[in-house]
Structures are given as structure tokens and as C-alpha cells.
Amino acid sequence: MFKKVIAIMTASVLAASMLVGCGGSTGASSSAPAEQKTEEAAPAEAAEPAAEAAAAADGDLASKKVGVCIYQFNDNFMTLYRQELERYLIEQGFAKENITIVDGANDQATQSGQIDSFIADKVDVLIINLVNSSSAATVTDKVVAAGIPLVYINREPDKAEQQRWEDNNWNICYVGCDARKSGTFQGEIIADLGLDAVDFNKNGKIDYIMIEGDPENVDAAYRTEFSVKALTDAGFEVNCLDDQVGMWDQAKGGELVANSLTQYGNDIEVVFCNNDAMALGALQSIKNAGRTVGKDIYLVGVDALTEVVGYVISGEITGTVFNNHFAQADGAADAAIRYLKGEGNEHNIQCDYTKVTQANAQEILDSLQ
Numbered sequence: 001m002f003k004k005v006i007a008i009m010t011a012s013v014l015a016a017s018m019l020v021g022c023g024g025s026t027g028a029s030s031s032a033p034a035e036q037k038t039e040e041a042a043p044a045e046a047a048e049p050a051a052e053a054a055a056a057a058d059g060d061l062a063s064k065k066v067g068v069c070i071y072q073f074n075d076n077f078m079t080l081y082r083q084e085l086e087r088y089l090i091e092q093g094f095a096k097e098n099i100t101i102v103d104g105a106n107d108q109a110t111q112s113g114q115i116d117s118f119i120a121d122k123v124d125v126l127i128i129n130l131v132n133s134s135s136a137a138t139v140t141d142k143v144v145a146a147g148i149p150l151v152y153i154n155r156e157p158d159k160a161e162q163q164r165w166e167d168n169n170w171n172i173c174y175v176g177c178d179a180r181k182s183g184t185f186q187g188e189i190i191a192d193l194g195l196d197a198v199d200f201n202k203n204g205k206i207d208y209i210m211i212e213g214d215p216e217n218v219d220a221a222y223r224t225e226f227s228v229k230a231l232t233d234a235g236f237e238v239n240c241l242d243d244q245v246g247m248w249d250q251a252k253g254g255e256l257v258a259n260s261l262t263q264y265g266n267d268i269e270v271v272f273c274n275n276d277a278m279a280l281g282a283l284q285s286i287k288n289a290g291r292t293v294g295k296d297i298y299l300v301g302v303d304a305l306t307e308v309v310g311y312v313i314s315g316e317i318t319g320t321v322f323n324n325h326f327a328q329a330d331g332a333a334d335a336a337i338r339y340l341k342g343e344g345n346e347h348n349i350q351c352d353y354t355k356v357t358q359a360n361a362q363e364i365l366d367s368l369q
Ligand code: BGC
Pocket: 071, 075, 076, 077, 078, 154, 155, 213, 217, 219, 248, 274, 275, 276, 277, 302, 303, 323
């Protein structure tokens, strides 16, 4: 149903994404993706992964054990993701009791312990949403040594790490969306309104604030960079008033936007949030400040949470971008199944984002039900 394209992130784009953020603001350093260590990681001795996978292909999926690590359950988007993942795995023939999904509680040490337990338990395949993407090399090495195929999701390991999978022909892949596109869509939603509609203070610029997600997910840096780039590419002058890290969290996002509104008041014309949870927090703060989205300020997010799509329909949020958790979860499960069947996978499997404005919000909402 969903179109999948294969793509590998380039080092140049990763490097470029480190340059974004408001100059001089606290966001300047926070915009850079996490430094990812891979060079010192010695390739692990693979316990004949191909043979393991082929052995696992014997018998049907109902007897196969799947270990799923989620970076934290307390995340709106990852909750939708894991619910779909479990539903789809069962639909494909896995037994519910053989699917174990654990909460990393946003702590890498906790998650590493969970991965050790899955290895000790001899799961047939692992699906991992890392807490720290910089831990990928360590995790890869121990999983490869145990001969277990692995599908990384949501937090993309860096290019050097992905190169090791390729070079060593390991049964490891990443399934996710290219977050640059989601940022571009956010910027386009604002650009399409035109300068006259957005430039309330008539200084000839689009004055915005940026609320970023956790830098451990490169999505945060890409969305930050490419939302603004879409505006400048469309010929607009931009002015970043504030750039803060809201960690993907609704309450934190709301708090940061409230502070910015107090500090910069009516000069804020656009609020970019790297995800919808933070946009929901932002909306509350915008209302509390007596401002009205669509009338004297604009607000965009990413994910297309049902609640947010409802607000796009009612005009209370300007737009969002559908971060297709169905395509990502089903794609991750399909990749896991291919490993179990001994078929192998491309090392980087990408899904598409969809721009959501009032024009198509109802259609998107219907597809989410
Ligand atoms: C989503 C966020 C989520 C994050 C978790 C992002 O792709 O847009 O909503 O909090 O992933 O890593």
C-alpha cells in the first residue's frame, strides 16, 4: 500500500545539518545531531548470521521470538508505532506471546540490559529503537556476535555505522523516513501562505521560533534545517528569534513556547515544532498568550497525531506532516520477516512523508482511523 524507496543518507547532508540553529541562541549547539562514535568499534565476530537466519526460516512465524526495544513508551508517536508493529506482526503470523516489547525509559543503560536479556533469551530477531543513536556500534557488535538479525527503527545510526553493515554483509538494516522531507514540507506549508499573510510586523521577514526534538534523533536536526531552508529557497528572508530543545515532549514544548511568547511577543509569526506533541503544547501556550493561530501567528508540527489533524481541520494548527507509522512499522516487520526467511534486506529502507494542510486533513484523518 505504501510506496517504499531505498535511500542512504549522505555524509555531506549530515555535516550540513550541523550548521543550523539561531545564531547566539541556546539552540545553536543543540541543533547538531549527536556525535556518533563508530570508528573505534572493532567488527564483531559474526556467529554465522546467514546460517542462523536460514535455520530460523524453518517452521512458521508463530514459533519465532521477536524482541522489540522502544526508546521510551512515554512518546505519543512511538506509542502509535509500537501498537501498529504488534498488530501487524500478529497479522503476519507471529504469536502474541512471542512478541516482547520493552520500554527503554529513555535510558541507554536500561535498554542495553534489555538487549542483553533478549540475546540470553535467544530471540530470533530484534527490532530496536535506540535511546542513544551513538550507541549503535556497540549494540550492533553484540547482536551480530549473537547471530541475531536486527532492524533499527526511528533513530537512524550514522553513515559510518551503516557502512559497516554493508561492508560486513551483516543482517542489519534501518527502516525509517527521510526527515529532510518532513522539514521541507513544514517550510512549504508556511511559504505557500505568502509573505503578506505571514509578515504581521511588516519587517519583510518571516520571524520564527524553533522547538526541536531530542538531538539523539537526527530527525530533529533535519527538520530544523530543512523547514527554514524551504523558506529561504522560496525567496523569503527569515529571522530566527529563538531555538530551543523540547525533547519531543508536549509539556516541555509548551513551556518553551510560553517563554518565547513572553520574551518576543507579537514579533513571533511562526512556531515550528519538530513534532506534533510539542505543537500541542505550543498551541496551549499560544492560546494562553491570547494569540490566535491563522489570525496573528502560525504553527506547524510533524507526525499527524489524530488530535493535531483535528486541529488542522478546525484551523487551530496551520499544518503538520504525516510521519507514516503504519508504513514504518509494517516495513520494519517485513524486514524482520525477510531476515527470518533468509532473504536479506537492503541496509536502508525508507518510507514517505505526506504534507497535511486544511486541504487534505480530513482525508488523512480518515486514513488514520
Ligand atoms: C517523531 C517524534 C518522536 C521521535 C522519537 C520522531 O520521528 O516525529 O514524534 O518523538 O521520533 O524518536
